[in-house]
Amino acid sequence: MHRLVRGARTLLPIALLVPVFADAQAPAASHSRTDTAFEREFGDKFLAAYWELNPDYAISVGFYRVADRLLVPDDASRAAELAFVDRWQTRLRRIKPEMLNDSNRADWVLLDNEFEGTRWALTQQRSWAWNPANYNVAEPFAVLMNTEYAPLEQRLRTILRRLENVPAYYAAAKGSIARPTREHTQLAAEQNRGALAVFGEEMQKLAAGSALPERERALFEQRRLAALAAIEDFVSWLEQLDQQLDREGARPFRLGRELYERKFAYNIQSGNTAEALYKRALQEMERLHTRMDLLADQLWPKYFPNLAPPAERLEKIDQLIGRMSEQHVAREELLDEVRRQIPELEKWVTDKQLVTLDSEKPLEVRVTPEYKRGVAIASIDAPGPYDPKANTYYNVTPLDGFSPERAESFLREYNRWMLPILNIHEAVPGHYVQLVHANKSPSRIKTIFGNGAMIEGWASYAERMMLESGYGDHTAEMWLIYSKWSLRSVCNTILDYSVHVLDMSEMDGKKLLTRFAFQSTEEASAKWRRVQLTSVQLTSYFSGYSAIYDFREQLKRELGEQFDLRRFHEQFLSYGNAPVILIRQLMKPGEKATAP
16 A cells, blocks of 8 residues: 555554564464454455555566556545555454464554554655655566566557556646655656656567557557656656755755654564664664774784774774775676676575575576666565566666766775675575565565565674674674674664754764764765665664564574574565564564564
8 A cells, every 4th residue: 555655664563563462362273263254355355455556566566467557646546545444454453363373463463554554654654745756657667568477468568558647647746746855856856867768769669579560559659758758747847846945945854753753663663662773773883893893903913014003993993994995896897796796695505504595586686777776776676476486686786977986985885895795685695585485475465564674684684694604704804894784784773863863964974974884985975865865764774683683592592402593594584574573473472572
């Protein structure tokens, strides 16, 4: 619900759902009549109705039956979505969750969260009004063009029907936007300029060279050109809007304490507050600095044999990392080096028996499409549970257009030791591997309505797990750069909370990243841009990682020699994208999980 205008799903605070698990009088039967009724009501029947309102999201998870629909994001569509939420939540709450088995009870909770979160996003957060970057039609069209789920002519006819609504879509977008932020207005213009490429020469040639009848090819070209004109008009309108906002004032990009805490509770689902996570992050930053200080003392004579180290520890660590960062891949070899490392990581994971990989699920490293640029330098586009054999794309943003100085700053950040950690996080055994396992979950609800903190948390946990297994040969260099990387997720949390709640300035934000997290100027500038464009999402890494790592260490203490790392990983990943706090309770029924 609300996939067209909301970047991240919002869910009910986890504190409201824990008692459902912890305080039930007795364990539910393994499969009761209530379970049967729940599965009948909230299986394919519910999802079919859900996809009718969310065709773009349906395409992203491989459900193509509604792919020919492009909904117009106007007041009527938002009213229909609210009515859908009210209707289905009423039906859900007729079912007593305490009568369901553990797996179905978790699905009940996730659905209730989704309904509550969607209502909040539409009526309270209202980013559909102030974030123009919510409006971009490119991604579903690109998926339909590049995914061979059906013969070309069938896919082209689906695209043809979607194309018809593109002008109305952008007209509705302009009617929905009211006093937006300048930052999101500029991002929307940038990404929609990138969207033009999706409707350009490749789409034209695809249709012109197809077996479609001439009449359909002519109609296709007519609608393609109309879509291009609508996007160009929207970009021009955004550029004029940005000038107007510059003169008259815009909405601040900062979310503010009340909205931030609410969004954090809905999105992160840790059982804790944003403020509590912020305070833990401050403590973790100090712990990492202490560890890095010891590693720097060990490495200093190797890199500076004839120079005494500075007395101030942050300066010492920074100088050492600066010297080490001189070792990096050449600018023109970045993409090739990423591609080279993926098989190496896969072999390591298999040889060390860390988690089972699926050789039939392809991973393709590609240049980030233009319509997806402007927020992160690397990302994963993974298929959903309805089309799990489709390609997973590892997007890497190229350095085209970077000045030599900017490119060097970027490459120093992703140096000899850092680039493999990035690839672990995004690909193996991070996002790519986790999402392959999620698609195998018997519960589509857990996969479709999953939790971003679990997904980012797993990728962050995977980094440490790989180094613990010996990847990088346990060198002081590898652990020092990994500690710097860990500071990134920690300082993501500190930065995000400080900016959106405590009004941290750009100067202080960049100082946090460069002085206390040892990031390059290029990386700090990119992160400052990102924190203006997103909120709460940057906290998902540290929150999710902390919860997973704490849970693993607890089980290791309890099970001793009986603890099996691969078994833990595969059982953990078997629950789709469920929040960590729910996975804990599914793996340890009856335990009231504590906040990380």
